[in-house]
Amino acid sequence: MLKDTMSGFELYQPTDVDNALALVDRFGKNGWLLAGGYDSLDWFKNRGKTPVAIIDLAGVEELRGVREVGEILEIGALTTLTEIERHPLINERFSLLAEAASKVASPQIRNAATLGGNLCQDTRCWYYRYGLNCYRAEGNTCYASGPEALNREHALFGASRCVAVTPSDTGPVLVVLDAEMVVRNSKGEHIIKAEDFFMDPAVDLTRMTVLEPGDLLTAIRIPNTWAKQSFYFEKVRDRNSWDFALVSIAAAFVVEGGVVDDLRVTCGGVQCVPRRLRKVEDFVRGLPKNERTGELAAEISVSGAQVLNKNHFKVSLMKNLVKRAIRDG
Ligand SMILES: Cc1cc2nc3c(=O)[nH]c(=O)nc-3n(C[C@H](O)[C@H](O)[C@H](O)COP(=O)(O)OP(=O)(O)OC[C@H]3O[C@@H](n4cnc5c(N)ncnc54)[C@H](O)[C@@H]3O)c2cc1C
Structure with a gap:
């Protein structure tokens, strides 16, 4: 795999969700949503992924921020981890989420990395990320499960050909809090329970979440059930x-x-x-x-x-x- 040499792509910078969705639809599997970029840029620099079009969400203001909607706290998918760590309402009701956000990566990364990106990020199995042709990369073997493999970070449960784990620190918290993911595509909006959002490798090895091409995670809703x-x-x-x-x-x-x-x-x-x-x-x-x-x-x-x-x-x-x-x- 080539290192530190990004291939060319078309850059789109929509300023509202409708335009973002139109682009997502237009490019399908050849498009790539970019939030904070802290998972994506690794892939681009190593040419592990070479999307035709990058759809940069940074200018879509409606995807940012924390708001109360009745009994629910809604967090825009583009809200940064630092904002989550410091937000008074999150600290007052769901300090669990603030604490998990504060433990992601480094302060510099948390300043730009988003909650949506943290939930949708790819696995860190280095065999896969190095560009080997493993099951997850649509090949026919798992390099991490052989007798000589380096797999101290890998799975204890639920492996199905691939033994990679979820790297997201906020995912487990949102499952505990009975959160819901708000997903939009060109057909409208639908809600997915946090517990059902992450993809079982037995169902599809090539995706970490149940999001389909054309889907945009717009917000995360947390009911008051577990508040305080x-x-x-x-x-x-x-x-x-x-x-x-x-x-x-x-x-x-x-x-x-x-x-x-x-x-x-x-x-x-x-x-x-x-x-x-x-x-x-x-x-x-x-x-x-x-x-x-x-x-x-x-x-x-x-x-x-x-x-x-x-x-x-x-x-x-x-x-x-x-x-x-x-x-x-
Ligand atoms: C040095 C380093 C250390 C890290 N440490 C940790 C750690 O300790 N814990 C941890 O949990 N993570 C860690 N990460 C992983 C990850 O970069 C961060 O978790 C970050 O939150 C990703 O968010 P982002 O906004 O930068 O994502 P991006 O890179 O912009 O996006 C990540 C993925 O999500 C998709 N995506 C983003 N937003 C949406 C959306 N709204 N709808 C649909 N798809 C979307 C993108 O297409 C992409 O596939 C680390 C990363 C680095 C580089």
């Missing part, structure tokens, strides 16, 4: 200055008299999609929120894990995160 509840977010990474999660956890709890009335727990970095831990949720509901419950839940959380040759450590890491979330969240 007890939250827990932790991201374990190799470098604390900036790095992708090895494993992350996002959780929300409704607690009455020390007993867990309701909860949501989701992990990042262990599957191609944010992994909602439903068995943990079912087990913990109605139990005291303490270390013992956390320890038992931790065992349940990793049942069914399928380790690769270099990622065994993720099992204990995930157990510890589940225990800490339930004990301390």
Whole structure:
């Protein structure tokens, strides 16, 4: 693969959603939506992706900002991660999201990178990103799952030919908060639950989300269901200055008299999609929120894990995160 040499493309800079959608429709698979560019530019520079037309969303003001719509908080897809980290309403109601946003990459990246881009970004499996002809790149092998493969960052669950994981720090949080994705295309608007937004590799290996060519993610809506509840977010990474999660956890709890009335727990970095831990949720509901419950839940959380040759450590890491979330969240 050529490095640091971007190929030519046509640049379009629409200023409203209708024009953006017209361009998306016109170019179909040959078009590429650009938000902050922090995932996209890597691909372009290495010529891993060579779109004919880039549709730069930066001038589409209606995609930016945080607003209250009745009982719902709506965040425009082009809102930057720094804005999310600092926004008073998000901090007051959904500090879990502000905290996760604050842990993405570096401050410079967060200043330009957007929530929509964070949710739609591609996986970081380096075999794939290096341009190898793997399953995800429509080839016929997975370079990350062989006996000699370097796969300490890869999946414990749900692999289907490809063992790559979701790199998004905000995805697991939005699943916990029962968020909804607002998607527009030339036929109109539709809503997708955050939990259904990420693509199961068994269904389609070549996409990270269920968005189709022609779709634009315009906003993320968070209902008040979990507003101001007890939250827990932790991201374990190799470098604390900036790095992708090895494993992350996002959780929300409704607690009455020390007993867990309701909860949501989701992990990042262990599957191609944010992994909602439903068995943990079912087990913990109605139990005291303490270390013992956390320890038992931790065992349940990793049942069914399928380790690769270099990622065994993720099992204990995930157990510890589940225990800490339930004990301390
Ligand atoms: C050094 C470095 C460190 C990083 N660390 C982390 C990390 O720790 N955690 C983490 O989560 N991520 C990390 N990232 C990944 C990623 O760059 C950021 O998460 C960022 O949020 C991506 O947002 P963006 O706006 O720059 O996306 P872009 O690159 O503009 O877009 C990313 C993808 O989303 C699509 N897209 C963007 N907006 C829309 C939309 N509205 N509708 C439909 N499709 C859309 C684009 O077409 C593209 O495919 C890192 C990246 C770098 C370069």
